[in-house]
Every structure is written in C-alpha cells, then in structure tokens.
Amino acid sequence: MSTTDTRVGPPAQTATLRTASGREATRWVSAHCREVPWLTTATVLSTVAGAALQVLPVLLLGRVVDSVAEGDSRSGLAGIGVTLVAAALLGAVATAVSTYLIGRLGADLLARLREGAVRAVLGMPSARVEQVGRGDVLSRVGDDVAVLSKGIRTAIPTVFSAGVLVFIATVGMFGLDWRLGLAGAGALPAYAFALRWYLPRSAPLYRKQRVAQADRAQALISGLDGIDTVRAYRLEESVREEVTRESWRVRDLGVDVFRFFGRFVGRENRAEFIGLVLILVVGYALLEADAATLGEVSAAPLMFHRLFTPLGAIMFTFDEAQKSGASLTRLVGVLGEAEEGRLVGDAAAEAGEGASYAVAVEGLTFSYPDTEQPVLRDINVSIPAGGSLALVGATGAGKTTLAALIAGIGSPQEGSVRIGPHDLAGLDEAGARALVSILTQETHVFSGSLAEDLRLAAPGASDAELLGALRVVGADGWVEALPEGLDTLVGEGGERLDSTKVAHVALARLVLGRAPVVVLDESTAEAGSEGAAQLERAVLAACAGRTTLFVAHRLTQAMAADRIAVLDAGRVVELGTHDELVALGGRYAELWRAWREGS
Numbered sequence: 001m002s003t004t005d006t007r008v009g010p011p012a013q014t015a016t017l018r019t020a021s022g023r024e025a026t027r028w029v030s031a032h033c034r035e036v037p038w039l040t041t042a043t044v045l046s047t048v049a050g051a052a053l054q055v056l057p058v059l060l061l062g063r064v065v066d067s068v069a070e071g072d073s074r075s076g077l078a079g080i081g082v083t084l085v086a087a088a089l090l091g092a093v094a095t096a097v098s099t100y101l102i103g104r105l106g107a108d109l110l111a112r113l114r115e116g117a118v119r120a121v122l123g124m125p126s127a128r129v130e131q132v133g134r135g136d137v138l139s140r141v142g143d144d145v146a147v148l149s150k151g152i153r154t155a156i157p158t159v160f161s162a163g164v165l166v167f168i169a170t171v172g173m174f175g176l177d178w179r180l181g182l183a184g185a186g187a188l189p190a191y192a193f194a195l196r197w198y199l200p201r202s203a204p205l206y207r208k209q210r211v212a213q214a215d216r217a218q219a220l221i222s223g224l225d226g227i228d229t230v231r232a233y234r235l236e237e238s239v240r241e242e243v244t245r246e247s248w249r250v251r252d253l254g255v256d257v258f259r260f261f262g263r264f265v266g267r268e269n270r271a272e273f274i275g276l277v278l279i280l281v282v283g284y285a286l287l288e289a290d291a292a293t294l295g296e297v298s299a300a301p302l303m304f305h306r307l308f309t310p311l312g313a314i315m316f317t318f319d320e321a322q323k324s325g326a327s328l329t330r331l332v333g334v335l336g337e338a339e340e341g342r343l344v345g346d347a348a349a350e351a352g353e354g355a356s357y358a359v360a361v362e363g364l365t366f367s368y369p370d371t372e373q374p375v376l377r378d379i380n381v382s383i384p385a386g387g388s389l390a391l392v393g394a395t396g397a398g399k400t401t402l403a404a405l406i407a408g409i410g411s412p413q414e415g416s417v418r419i420g421p422h423d424l425a426g427l428d429e430a431g432a433r434a435l436v437s438i439l440t441q442e443t444h445v446f447s448g449s450l451a452e453d454l455r456l457a458a459p460g461a462s463d464a465e466l467l468g469a470l471r472v473v474g475a476d477g478w479v480e481a482l483p484e485g486l487d488t489l490v491g492e493g494g495e496r497l498d499s500t501k502v503a504h505v506a507l508a509r510l511v512l513g514r515a516p517v518v519v520l521d522e523s524t525a526e527a528g529s530e531g532a533a534q535l536e537r538a539v540l541a542a543c544a545g546r547t548t549l550f551v552a553h554r555l556t557q558a559m560a561a562d563r564i565a566v567l568d569a570g571r572v573v574e575l576g577t578h579d580e581l582v583a584l585g586g587r588y589a590e591l592w593r594a595w596r597e598g599s
Contacts, residue, residue, distance in 0.1 A: 016136045016214070019207065020332040022325070028332045032109055039108070043101040050098045051165040053091030055172045058306055060084045062176065062299030099157055106152035114145050117334045138221070139214035140334055144327035147210075151324025155317040162310035169310075173303050177292050180300040183282035184307075187275025194267035198260075205260060206326035209253045216246035279304050357420030357435065357516045359383040359406060359547055364415035366405060375401050376570045379415070383563075388548040390561035392588060397567040399551045400521055406549055407519045408432025419517055437515040443506040447491035450479065450505070454486075457509035469511040473538040475504035503535050507542045518543050521551040536560070555595045564588060 033040045060080055118141050174181030223230060223239040230239055279301050286292035364379040376398045383389045391399040404410055406417055408424045417424045419435045446453050454466045463486055470476045478501060482488040488495050510518060520539060536557055552558035559578045566574035566581070566588045574581055574588050581588035
C-alpha cells in the first residue's frame with residue numbers, strides 16, 4: 001500500500017529531480033554510441049558520403065561553365081553530365097541510408113534512456129518521489145520522453161546530416177579557390193555570434209518551459225487525487241484557478257520561446273547576406289584579375305547558396321533540437337539520481353525464514369527540509385521480537401512520520417532505527433523492504449487477475465499458497481465466490497472490490513511477503529464499522545508472530561497491542577499497556593474516555 005500520508009519529505013515541488021549538464025548528457029550519448037560501433041560507424045560514413053555526393057554536382061557545374069567557355073567538345077560535356085546524374089542518384093541513396101541509420105541509432109539510444117529512466121524512477125526511494133512531486137516525475141518519463149522521441153525522428157537527424165553537409169560544402173569552397181573559401185568563411189563570425197547569443201539563452205529557457213509543464217501536471221494531479229476533498233470543501237474554483245495559472249505560465253513561456261527563436265533567425269539571415277556579398281565581391285575581383293576561372297567564380301556563390309538549405313534546416317529544427325537537448329539533460333539527470341539518493345537495489349539484508357526481529361528506536365529526531373521545528377524529538381521506543389506497539393495521538397503528533405521512519409522511508413537527522421542487528425541507515429529501500437512491510441489506509445489493486453495481484457508480494461507462490469494467505473486473513477470465502485476464483489480479473493476493467501476486500505488483498509500480500517516486521521498506518525480506517533471489526537481480526541491474524549507497529553485509528557486496535565506509545569507534538573509523553581495508561585489518568589485516558597463517549 002502507499003499513500004501521501006506516509007510522506008517523509010517536504011511538500012511536493014520544494015525540490016526537483018536533478019538535471020544533468022550538457023557535457024554529462026554528451027558523455028552518456030557517446031558512451032552508448034561506442035556500445036554499437038558498427039551502427040555508429042555506418043551512420044557517420046553514410047552521412048559523410050551523402051553530403052559529399054550532394055556537393056559534387058555544384059563542383060561539376062563549375063567544370064561545365066569552364067568547358068563551355070573553353071569550347072570543349074560535346075562528348076566531354078556529356079561525360080560530365082553523366083557523372084553529375086550519377087552523383088545525384090548516389091547522393092539520394094546515401095542520404096536515404098543515412099536518414100534510416102540515424103533514426104535506428106537514435107531509437108536505440110532512446111530505448112536505453114527511456115528504460116533506464118523508468119527503472120530509476122521505479123527504484124527511487126519513496127521519500128524522494130514524494131519530495132519532488134509526481135508532476136516532475138511524470139513529466140520526465142512522459143513529456144520529456146515524448147519530446148526526445150519526436151526530436152530523434154525529426155530534428156536530430158536533420159541537424160546532424162545538415163551539419164556534415166555544411167562542413168563538406170565549406171571544404172568544397174576552399175577546394176575551388178582558397179580566397180573564395182575565405183570570403184565564404186567571412187560569414188562564420190556572424191554565424192558564431194548568432195549561436196553564441198542563442199545557445200546560452202535557449203537551453204535555460206527550454207528547461208524553464210519543461211519545469212512549468214511539470215508544475216502544471218502537478219497542479220492537475222493534486223486536484224484529481226484529492227477530488228473528494230476538493231468537492232467536500234467546494235474548492236473547485238481554487239483548483240481550477242491554480243491549473244489555469246500554471247497553464248497560462250506554460251503558454252507565456254511558449255510565446256517567449258517563439259519570439260526568441262525569431263530573433264535568432266534574423267541573425268542567421270544577416271550572416272547569410274554577409275557571406276554571399278563577400279563571395280560575389282571577391283569573385284568579381286578575382287575574375288577581373290584573371291586569378292580564377294569563370295567556372296570557379298560561378299560555382300562559389302552556388303556552393304555558398306548550397307549551404308542555405310542545410311543551414312536553414314538547422315535553424316528551423318534547432319528549436320526542436322534544443323527542446324530535445326533540454327529533455328535529454330533531464331532524463332540523464334534522472335539516471336544520476338543515485339549520486340544524491342540511494343536507489344532501490346538488491347536487498348542487502350535478507351531475513352531468514354521464520355526470523356523474528358526486535359525494533360529499537362534510539363534518540364530519534366527528524367525535521368522536514370525548510371522547517372524550523374522538528375517533527376519528532378528524541379524518540380526512544382522499542383518493540384520486542386514478535387511483540388506489538390501502537391502509536392496514538394492527535395493529528396499532527398508525528399505518528400505517521402515515525403511509522404515511515406521505522407519502515408525505512410527516510411532517515412532521521414539524529415538517532416537510529418534498528419531492526420534486529422541492522423541499522424536502517426545502512427540499507428537501501430530494498431534492504432529495508434526485506435525486513436519491514438508497511439501497509440497504509442490506501443492501497444492499489446492492479447489491473448489483471450487476482451492471482452497476479454497477489455504474486456506481486458511473492459512471484460513464485462503457488463495457487464495453494466495464495467489461497468492459504470487469503471484464508472489467514474479471512475478472505476477465502478468471497479474469493480471462492482468470484483466467477484473464476486483466483487483467475488478473476490480485478491482492478492480497472494475487472495471485478496470491482498470494495499474497501500474491505502481491497503484491504504484483504506493487501507493483508508494477503510503481507511502474509512505472502514513474510515517480512516519479520518510490519519508497520520500498519522491506519523490500515524483499516526477506510527472500512528465501515530462492521531468491515532473494520534472484521535479487518536482488525538484479519539490484521540491480528542496476518543501479523544501473528546511478527547514484530548508489529550500500529551498507527552491506531554481506532555483505539556480498539558491500540559487495545560490489542562502489547563504496549564501503547566502516546567505522541568504529542570513530536571514527543572512520546574506516555575508509554576505502557578492499555579490498562580496502565582487508563583489508570584494513569586493522563587493523555588491516553590482522556591482519548592479513551594472521549595472515544596468511549598463518542599462510540
């Protein structure tokens with residue numbers, strides 16, 4: 001089970017997942033290109049060949065002009081013509097092959113990146129996911145993947161092949177005459193200034209746009225998740241205004257991006273004008289001085305003009321390429337989250353079959369980031385192996401936070417949580433899950449058969465073991481009444497399960513998981529009175545023989561625990577059995593008296 005009530009971290013959007021630098025993203029791409037050397041080499045060679053064959057006809061046209069001027073025979077011109085046609089056809093084939101290979105290489109890289117990012121998010125500590133907010137997470141594995149996928153299909157192949165063509169055409173200009181080449185190169189400073197102006201400003205702007213889209217997603221998700229609360233308190237207009245505000249922010253940034261790109265295009269056009277004028281002036285001077293042939297002077301502006309198409313393609317797809325680059329850095333950044341927070345990996349601490357571990361919390365103090373006062377202060381509690389402890393207190397006392405820390409979700413600033421011989425601070429979340437299972441008041445039934453849903457906790461469990469777990473929690477009766485028993489489809493599009501049956505499924509998973517320590521955070525709170533009584537018996541059966549921590553929503557559950565800890569303002573103010581605390585006449589006695597009167 002999972003719920004926002006178990007969040008151990010700051011409210012959503014106070015932090016985001018890391019974003020890699022451009023250099024880090026480039027290193028990632030280069031490393032993965034080296035893993036497919038034949039595909040990478042074939043892509044580069046076909047792209048270079050295609051660019052060279054596209055430039056060759058322009059050079060041949062210069063030869064045609066010189067041949068006509070010199071009065072060469074028609075057979076010579078025919079030979080040049082045949083070569084020109086062959087070059088054009090071969091160039092088209094090479095360009096097509098290059099486009100295919102670039103797409104294939106890009107698709108391979110995207111698949112690796114997408115799988116790595118999704119794996120990193122799924123393996124991320126729960127506290128980290130709750131800290132950054134699901135909007136940021138979903139925008140990375142959703143929007144950023146979509147943007148990068150589109151860029152790989154369109155912009156990135158265009159920019160790469162056009163860049164190679166620009167290089168080959170520039171070399172061809174110098175091959176005509178070094179002075180004509182220098183004249184064409186005179187446009188390079190204008191291009192460089194345009195890029196130098198554009199690049200440092202564009203990437204942050206696109207990243208800002210992606211962040212705004214993540215904030216919009218978070219606002220929408222928060223409203224949908226809490227739709228019942230929103231309706232109960234008539235907050236529809238407030239939620240709508242927040243989503244509208246974030247949507248307008250995304251729109252305004254889109255307009256800024258469009259205007260910014262328009263200014264970049266203007267600078268590129270000025271660079272083209274400068275280069276063409278310089279070539280025409282220098283070409284005329286060389287022709288007047290008889291320092292170059294008419295064919296060379298004629299081919300030079302055509303060659304420079306040949307640059308217009310690839311440069312224009314780069315310009316008009318650079319916008320998409322920059323978006324892809326921004327998405328790439330955000331996705332590679334997710335892969336690097338392991339540097340800042342341990343990802344879930346292989347369990348470092350396996351509990352033996354039938355193992356029973358004690359829980360010891362010593363000197364625990366915990367504060368959320370950006371808060372002045374600790375949520376928990378100097379907590380010292382213990383649960384003997386196989387025993388149980390109930391946490392009781394008013395809303396905001398710190399019960400859920402303490403339960404989450406004991407479950408290994410988050411780490412205290414001071415003190416320790418030990419499960420048997422293991423300090424949770426030394427384990428990743430997989431290691432903690434091998435020792436502790438946590439159930440909360442919300443659960444999720446996945447779409448599929450009931451058997452598949454139960455096997456999430458024990459992939460190798462047989463049908464007999466699944467039925468045994470259901471029998472332990474008292475769910476075998478309604479399961480046997482299902483149309484197809486364990487093979488009945490549940491979840492979205494399947495059999496509808498009420499809250500009591502959903503809790504039964506979660507408790508059966510708990511039995512199958514066999515972790516020696518169990519944390520239950522108000523796990524029967526959503527059931528009605530009759531269902532709650534039934535589930536309380538199921539909880540006791542599922543937890544039999546295990547070290548158990550209850551966050552008690554009903555004091556009848558607290559009564560069933562061996563001991564009760566009363567929290568108030570982040571401190572344990574009372575600790576003892578039910579009878580001892582009632583006799584004490586303190587805070588717990590007041591809660592007990594109020595609960596009985598309310599009942």
